[in-house]
Amino acid sequence: MRRVVIVGYGMAGARLADELRRRDSDISITVVGAEPHAAYNRVLLSTVVAGSMTPESTRLHDDRWAAEHDIDLRLGYEVREIDRASRTVTVAQVPRGAVSTPSDPAESFPYDALVLATGSVPWVPPAEGLVEDGRLAPGVVAFRTLDDCAEIEAKAHKGAPVAVLGGGLLGIEAARGLAGRGCLVTVVHPVGHLMERQLDPGAGSVLARTLGKLGIEFRLNAMAAKYLPGDGLILDDGSRVPAELVVVSAGVRAETSLAVKAGVTVDRGIVVDDALRTSDPRIHAIGDCAQHPGTVSGLVQPAWDQAAVLADRLTGANPAARYRGTSVVTRLKARDVDLAALGDVHTDVDCPDSEVLCFQEPSRGRYAKLVLRDDRVAGAIVLGAPDAAATITQLYDRGIPAPTDRLALLLGRALPAEAASPADLPSSAVICRCNTVSKGQIVSAWRAGAESLPQLAEATRATTGCGGCKDAVCGLIDWLGASQPASA
Numbered sequence: 001m002r003r004v005v006i007v008g009y010g011m012a013g014a015r016l017a018d019e020l021r022r023r024d025s026d027i028s029i030t031v032v033g034a035e036p037h038a039a040y041n042r043v044l045l046s047t048v049v050a051g052s053m054t055p056e057s058t059r060l061h062d063d064r065w066a067a068e069h070d071i072d073l074r075l076g077y078e079v080r081e082i083d084r085a086s087r088t089v090t091v092a093q094v095p096r097g098a099v100s101t102p103s104d105p106a107e108s109f110p111y112d113a114l115v116l117a118t119g120s121v122p123w124v125p126p127a128e129g130l131v132e133d134g135r136l137a138p139g140v141v142a143f144r145t146l147d148d149c150a151e152i153e154a155k156a157h158k159g160a161p162v163a164v165l166g167g168g169l170l171g172i173e174a175a176r177g178l179a180g181r182g183c184l185v186t187v188v189h190p191v192g193h194l195m196e197r198q199l200d201p202g203a204g205s206v207l208a209r210t211l212g213k214l215g216i217e218f219r220l221n222a223m224a225a226k227y228l229p230g231d232g233l234i235l236d237d238g239s240r241v242p243a244e245l246v247v248v249s250a251g252v253r254a255e256t257s258l259a260v261k262a263g264v265t266v267d268r269g270i271v272v273d274d275a276l277r278t279s280d281p282r283i284h285a286i287g288d289c290a291q292h293p294g295t296v297s298g299l300v301q302p303a304w305d306q307a308a309v310l311a312d313r314l315t316g317a318n319p320a321a322r323y324r325g326t327s328v329v330t331r332l333k334a335r336d337v338d339l340a341a342l343g344d345v346h347t348d349v350d351c352p353d354s355e356v357l358c359f360q361e362p363s364r365g366r367y368a369k370l371v372l373r374d375d376r377v378a379g380a381i382v383l384g385a386p387d388a389a390a391t392i393t394q395l396y397d398r399g400i401p402a403p404t405d406r407l408a409l410l411l412g413r414a415l416p417a418e419a420a421s422p423a424d425l426p427s428s429a430v431i432c433r434c435n436t437v438s439k440g441q442i443v444s445a446w447r448a449g450a451e452s453l454p455q456l457a458e459a460t461r462a463t464t465g466c467g468g469c470k471d472a473v474c475g476l477i478d479w480l481g482a483s484q485p486a487s488a
């Protein structure tokens with residue numbers, strides 16, 4: 001029997017364990033997870049900070065999962081070392097709290113295949129005082145784990161001045177959530193516009209204006225130089241940002257320390273090929289910690305696609321399976337702000353081999369940019385126009401030609417016949433991006449008796465994130481009720 005050891009019980013590790021067991025009831029699976037919690041949907045932490053979801057409702061597995069699936073789960077344990085020659089890992093309990101309690105002695109686990117799913121860790125800007133004795137200073141919290149959320153919640157009282165370091169996707173989500181709790185939020189961002197990875201300057205400025213109306217302040221082109229506990233931040237231009245709480249959301253770095261120690265090849269992440277193999281063919285890496293050519297890391301969909309490919313290979317279900325990359329759609333999960341960004345958004349309007357359309361109405365918080373190549377959507381930014389976002393995302397996901405009336409498409413008034421009906425969506429189309437729920441899963445749950453929106457939400461988790469997919473799920477319910485299709 002093959003022994004698979006998975007390092008990391010986050011979104012990639014948990015999914016891999018599920019995929020392995022689904023394909024093979026005999027394979028031996030050990031999962032080692034450093035966090036003290038059962039795996040949870042990290043994507044939903046912004047919703048927890050905003051107060052619209054409880055930590056419990058983000059869980060991916062219940063307490064019975066490991067026993068029911070015959071998985072040796074070591075919760076609150078970490079892999080400290082990999083011995084590649086003897087193919088064993090050393091596992092020990094993670095020390096918790098200020099007072100250290102005697103922990104269990106380290107154990108050795110043999111493996112035939114080892115999978116590193118160690119995720120990533122927050123990057124902390126090099127401002128004086130943010131880190132003390134190797135830890136974040138009191139009043140400074142990262143935004144990565146459920147424990148971070150609990151710490152943020154405890155300090156984020158109404159009227160509290162809060163500084164958020166970083167105006168990327170997560171920083172904006174944290175800022176919106178905290179402003180919704182009544183905190184006085186200032187976002188400090190080193191670039192001239194928000195979310196520069198996903199947005200062009202025009203969209204960034206419309207987004208800042210929209211968020212400004214919701215009470216959030218911005219310091220762009222600025223960096224924190226010094227943290228004064230209980231007082232706030234001094235920025236590099238000498239100005240001050242008052243803050244009782246500083247939330248660090250300035251980017252992440254792949255967690256590669258185990259791989260480095262074991263002599264496995266590491267660049268920005270743990271380097272893997274299309275078979276998700278590292279430089280040691282017995283060791284694999286998936287998720288945020290892995291670096292696959294051409295894949296944007298730091299997003300969940302690539303991690304889950306990689307888990308499926310690796311499960312095919314490790315169980316022998318499809319030894320020829322290869323991971324070729326994932327096209328990703330980014331959605332901001334922030335109340336009252338609807339934003340989707342996908343594909344190549346940085347192409348200029350005068351680029352000769354692309355058709356680029358732009359529309360903006362800053363006073364109403366609307367901005368749309370569409371990049372077309374060979375009549376197909378190659379990239380888009382859609383802010384404040386959910387109908388346009390839904391249609392354009394469908395066109396992008398399915399790779400079908402855009403309708404000839406481009407303006408109507410940009411304004412959300414074009415529903416191309418082939419994209420309008422849920423019947424025409426492929427079963428694999430992702431309906432709920434927060435929970436990665438496909439049309440096929442919704443159809444299966446409906447057929448199993450979950451016929452109403454709350455029942456489907458309970459069965460599949462669709463709509464329980466940002467809620468942006470509610471209309472699409474209702475559309476599927478109507479279609480299923482009306483047609484009771486034999487195959488979907």
Ligand SMILES: Cc1cc2nc3c(=O)[nH]c(=O)nc-3n(C[C@H](O)[C@H](O)[C@H](O)COP(=O)(O)OP(=O)(O)OC[C@H]3O[C@@H](n4cnc5c(N)ncnc54)[C@H](O)[C@@H]3O)c2cc1C
Pocket residue numbers: 007008009010011012013032033034035042043044045046077078079080117118119120143144145170255258286287288289297298299300301303331333
């Ligand atoms: C607030 C927030 C919002 C996000 N929103 C989105 C979004 O909208 N869309 C999107 O696509 N992505 C989003 N992401 C990113 C997404 O959550 C990650 O891409 C995803 O979690 C990656 O999964 P992973 O398993 O690789 O890493 P993780 O989920 O981070 O899991 C890694 C796990 O490995 C554990 N670990 C590390 N080292 C060891 C060790 N030596 N031994 C044992 N365990 C170890 C860690 O403790 C952790 O539990 C968001 C992230 C955050 C924090």
